[in-house]
Amino acid sequence: MKKVRIGIIGIGEIGTTKHLTQLCRHSDEVEIAALCDILPERCEKAIKDFGLNAKIYTDYREICADASLDVIHVCTPNPLHKEMSILAMENGKHVYCEKPLALTWADAQEMMEVEKKTGKKLASGTQWRYNTAPMEMKRMFEAGEFGDVYYIRSSQLRPRRLPAYGVYTNKALNGGGVLMDGGPHSIDLPMWLTNNYEVATVRGVTFDKMKNFPDCNELGPWDPDNFDVEDTAMAMITMKNGMLIYVETAWVSNMLQEAPGIIASIAGNKAGADMVGPGFEEAVRVTREVDGKLTTETRIPEKKYNMWEYDMDRWVEAVTGDGEPAVNSYQAAVVTRVIEAIYESAETGKTIVFD
Numbered sequence: 001m002k003k004v005r006i007g008i009i010g011i012g013e014i015g016t017t018k019h020l021t022q023l024c025r026h027s028d029e030v031e032i033a034a035l036c037d038i039l040p041e042r043c044e045k046a047i048k049d050f051g052l053n054a055k056i057y058t059d060y061r062e063i064c065a066d067a068s069l070d071v072i073h074v075c076t077p078n079p080l081h082k083e084m085s086i087l088a089m090e091n092g093k094h095v096y097c098e099k100p101l102a103l104t105w106a107d108a109q110e111m112m113e114v115e116k117k118t119g120k121k122l123a124s125g126t127q128w129r130y131n132t133a134p135m136e137m138k139r140m141f142e143a144g145e146f147g148d149v150y151y152i153r154s155s156q157l158r159p160r161r162l163p164a165y166g167v168y169t170n171k172a173l174n175g176g177g178v179l180m181d182g183g184p185h186s187i188d189l190p191m192w193l194t195n196n197y198e199v200a201t202v203r204g205v206t207f208d209k210m211k212n213f214p215d216c217n218e219l220g221p222w223d224p225d226n227f228d229v230e231d232t233a234m235a236m237i238t239m240k241n242g243m244l245i246y247v248e249t250a251w252v253s254n255m256l257q258e259a260p261g262i263i264a265s266i267a268g269n270k271a272g273a274d275m276v277g278p279g280f281e282e283a284v285r286v287t288r289e290v291d292g293k294l295t296t297e298t299r300i301p302e303k304k305y306n307m308w309e310y311d312m313d314r315w316v317e318a319v320t321g322d323g324e325p326a327v328n329s330y331q332a333a334v335v336t337r338v339i340e341a342i343y344e345s346a347e348t349g350k351t352i353v354f355d
């Protein structure tokens with residue numbers, strides 16, 4: 001069988017650590033046939049590191065026009081996602097576009113229109129939901145163990161983990177700050193857990209109180225003079241069924257959450273659960289009444305999930321056959337709409353009402 005030919009635009013951190021690493025696990029089904037970066041030395045290094053036989057491009061328009069490619073992965077800074085994804089789909093390619101799908105709801109809708117018009121598949125990259133603890137929570141939700149779910153808290157308070165490389169602290173080049181980085185994962189997780197992307201209202205607040213404290217950062221110090229984005233954001237999202245989601249996300253924080261990464265707590269009228277340690281989102285602590293007594297038990301599921309592998313396995317299934325992307329464009333577009341609403345709410349002090 002002919003292998004599906006993939007091109008990747010943006011050979012930086014995620015293009016390398018996630019996309020190249022995961023796609024190389026599927027070398028029987030797909031071939032990484034082309035790489036594109038404005039810094040061609042990054043492509044050369046990746047070809048050497050991953051043992052590829054790939055053509056190098058420095059202009060995304062040329063890789064999108066390469067008729068030998070079936071699929072394009074867009075791993076460039078956020079403001080470039082829309083244009084690159086649309087051009088690739090219009091050239092007949094399926095597209096895996098990193099998160100956030102776009103900067104605005106209008107742009108995301110335009111991308112979905114092109115997806116529909118071209119009949120190509122459009123995926124996005126909020127793979128955090130495929131860790132062990134979220135998968136266990138989702139199983140419990142589907143089994144009705146929580147009963148009527150009315151509240152979810154989604155937290156990602158990193159003590160000191162701001163991506164000091166690339167363009168993350170520059171609004172014009174990144175489209176925003178932590179909301180555009182960890183935000184999509186934090187917002188997507190509770191909606192995915194409850195199969196509910198029907199937003200009613202959004203009230204958000206953003207802060208940049210930590211930008212002048214660049215020391216102690218795990219990923220190296222940043223430049224406070226090149227920093228015009230938020231480092232922290234909080235939002236209350238009410239859903240059309242009455243459920244409330246509270247999201248808190250920070251690159252830099254003096255609050256320590258119980259486990260690293262993105263964790264969530266869920267409250268239903270039959271049971272509730274929190275993602276906890278010991279590992280990286282591996283365990284779920286369940287609280288509920290059993291025989292008239294309030295009990296709390298920590299479950300460490302035997303089946304472990306690796307978010308990177310799970311997500312890319314689904315994508316390879318989607319581009320080599322009839323499978324659907326794990327994170328679809330509609331889910332990613334709603335997340336983009338919520339981010340846009342958080343910014344608007346933070347700026348105006350108003351609650352944003354969705355139609």
Ligand SMILES: NC(=O)c1ccc[n+]([C@@H]2O[C@H](COP(=O)([O-])OP(=O)(O)OC[C@H]3O[C@@H](n4cnc5c(N)ncnc54)[C@H](O)[C@@H]3O)[C@@H](O)[C@H]2O)c1
Pocket residue numbers: 009010011012013014015036037038039042058059060075076077078080098099100125126127165166167180181
């Ligand atoms: N899914 C996840 O968990 C996750 C994690 C990190 C980053 N991301 C997303 O991945 C994207 C890239 O982030 P990163 O951390 O890899 O950044 P990065 O700065 O390490 O990599 C971006 C790459 O794009 C290249 N580039 C910039 N403009 C280009 C252009 N016009 N044409 C071709 N190449 C161009 C840069 O030279 C760089 O090599 C962002 O959208 C980010 O939100 C997703």
